[in-house]
Amino acid sequence: MATVTLNKLEKRYGATPVVHGIDLEIADREFICLVGPSGCGKSTTLRMIAGLEDISGGEIRIGGKVVNDLPPRSRNISMVFQSYALYPHMTVRENMGFSLKIAGRPQAEIDKAVAEAASILGLEQLLERRPSQLSGGQRQRVAMGRAIVRRPEVFLFDEPLSNLDAKLRSQVRTEIKKLHARMQTTMVYVTHDQVEAMTLSDRIVIMRDGHIEQVGTPDEVFKRPATHFVAGFIGSPPMNLFEATVADGGLAFPGGATLPLPARFRQNVTAGQKVVFGLRPDDVYPAGHGLHSGDAADLHSAEFQVAVTEPLGNETLVFASFDGREWVSRMLNPKPLRPGDKIAMSLDLSQAHLFDAATGRTLRN
């Protein structure tokens, strides 16, 4: 049980900065995800917390104690690696008991801890096998078992599901969530998959180019993205984001189309300002085929031309053009549409986002 504090944490390789002095406070027993595109510094940050990378600047505290100069073994952490990192020459039992054996614990205690972890993860039947005799999902569970056995203060996960196929991924994802509920331990989880981040975390940290873009609950980062980047990164399919210019109470798009400027942004923009307008696929839908969540006055109608549709059963993604650009729309209770059809779309502007084109920051109050 411990908090983790990053204070102006920096990482440089030679002269190249990779992590630019980030601050983050992770609460005790919190499940936090570091998410971002590859190269954003999320794995480096995790490895610095683990002690596998040197820290170039700032400090890391685990449970209030500065651990900058402590080797990984003295930080009381466990880590689950993307490639599982099991010891190939040891059986599942030996893999899981290894850390306790190294610590010189009595055999009875090791057996008990391994048996307990094995029962949590359903590994009882596999204890005498070697990693090479296991499937990917089983290896991943052994890697988690190895982490559990240590009873660490902090669990670190480095993209643990990347090597699994889609079905197994969602299954193990659920197991990790159950594990967190059961273990009541601080967990830091790195992923590039925003779905994993959304489904697992208490809070999400979205990183980009070594900076933190936003920290918030899944709900916050989805509904109130702080930047243009977060808006585009979180959500699947991604938010429709298009550049526009503020012009007398409206938004002028490059192709000549205009949309009214939602009232809540009026205070924060000036005429002629370049902005990025964003609307989630759920908030653009063929008239009558979506969920309207706001004031009817904010519902704007426009004519779109269908380019292609992707039926998903209970809903259909419609790719349609407006102002010469392709928008994505989520159509509930689908009706058949053919490419080239002209349809009236409802744009729920009460849900629209507006970002400053220069800084990328939200123009919401």
Add this chain to the structure above:
Amino acid sequence: MKFPRPSAPTLLLLPAIVVLAAVVIVPLLLSFYSSFTPFRLTKPDTFFVFVGFRNYLTILSDWNFWVAFGRTVLLLTVALNLEMLLGLGLALLVERASRGQRVLRTLMMFPMMFSPILVGFQFKFMFNDNIGLVNNALQALGLTDTAIPWLIEGHLAFIAILTAEIWSSTSVFAILILAGLLAMPREPIEAARVDGCTPWQTFRYVVWPFVMPFAYIAMTIRSLDVARAYDIVKIMTDGGPAGRTELLWTLVARTAYSDARMGLANAMAYFSILLSILFTVYFFRKLAAARSQIGAEW
């Protein structure tokens, strides 16, 4: 009379069979046969006298043969173990080098590029009791004021030969183990560090099991090498003084060419090959076990 026409595969294989027969099979059979004769190079007629196992009985009851045999096994054991330790150390150091690793790897292979004969001459010079570098250095450092008879006293001569052998071949171990280290995935090492291992424990429980198969490959190659050690010894001591550094193959060569007793020498040679086969089988077993242990997919 009409010969049956050979089939196409037989016909196509025939050139290879003829070559193999000429250079391998016939000499092998002839030498094996001659080990059952009192064949002397100086008396060709003796090639046709069959004496059964007399040569084998002679060598098995010959004390000098057993001493040479035992000394070869001793050299093999000591040299291989030391070479492995040194090679492992070298490989670990080179693996840590953050720059210039290619240059170091090439440098490391230098001793392998010299003919063993030249290595023998070089070490013969270095260990020379009058003009050698070793005595010179020891005396200059004030460690001794006598000329140590390196190549003349039996035990010292063995050590001198061992040194030359190790110098020339440690890199076999170093290179193979380095290959193992470079092929090793990083994550298990990092996992071990997180799991609480000290650097020594990480090496002992994670790195070593992984490089072990590579060490066994080197062991196999080198055991064959040392079991047929001849050139370095021939040059440095020629089995002397008074047979104190005689190894199996120097003894075989002496018997065959100086004493011209080819039949007896061949019997020794066939017996010695047993030694090599034993070592090879032993290390291959170890290799297979080590490989299956790390779940190697090669």
